[in-house]
Amino acid sequence: MENPAAEWKLPWDGGCRCGKVRLRVTLPPIVTMACHCTGCQRMSSSAFSLTMAVPTPGFHILSGAPVVGGLHGASKHMFCDYCMTWMFTRPEGVDEFVNLRPTMLDNPGWVVPFIETFTNEKLPWATTPATHSYATLPDPSLYEGLMREFADKSPRPR
Ligand SMILES: [Zn+2]
Numbered sequence: 001m002e003n004p005a006a007e008w009k010l011p012w013d014g015g016c017r018c019g020k021v022r023l024r025v026t027l028p029p030i031v032t033m034a035c036h037c038t039g040c041q042r043m044s045s046s047a048f049s050l051t052m053a054v055p056t057p058g059f060h061i062l063s064g065a066p067v068v069g070g071l072h073g074a075s076k077h078m079f080c081d082y083c084m085t086w087m088f089t090r091p092e093g094v095d096e097f098v099n100l101r102p103t104m105l106d107n108p109g110w111v112v113p114f115i116e117t118f119t120n121e122k123l124p125w126a127t128t129p130a131t132h133s134y135a136t137l138p139d140p141s142l143y144e145g146l147m148r149e150f151a152d153k154s155p156r157p158r
């Protein structure tokens with residue numbers, strides 16, 4: 001990538017349902033995912049959650065102060081304190097990236113889940129166009145190759 005910002009049309013802005021929390025992404029995503037686990041079904045009020053892993057130095061809160069919700073556990077599920085939109089997750093023990101829900105972006109239409117996880121818990125009718133499907137999670141030995149394939153093949157913003 002000669003000029004990642006141009007190739008990915010960065011920066012991207014986004015926000016919660018009510019607009020109190022606004023955010024900005026300034027670095028290309030690492031990977032995109034859909035998670036069919038029952039926890040994500042409940043927390044997203046839908047069939048699956050969507051994730052875009054954004055490098056932490058490229059993730060900025062512009063306004064508002066997201067609060068911890070969900071399980072209040074080691075992984076921090078972050079919500080708008082007013083409209084309670086589930087906006088992003090700071091995964092347990094991971095400082096390198098933030099898992100943003102890509103539907104927070106003002107222009108999310110180009111984002112396609114590259115990986116889907118926990119298909120063993122999925123609703124029978126729920127399908128996604130993900131390139132790679134896993135019954136639970138991919139083996140950690142696969143992560144590096146998956147991230148390289150995503151960088152090469154993921155659609156770019158239109
Ligand atoms: Zn809000």
Ligand SMILES: [Zn+2]
Binds near residue numbers: 037038039040041118
């Ligand atoms: Zn999940």
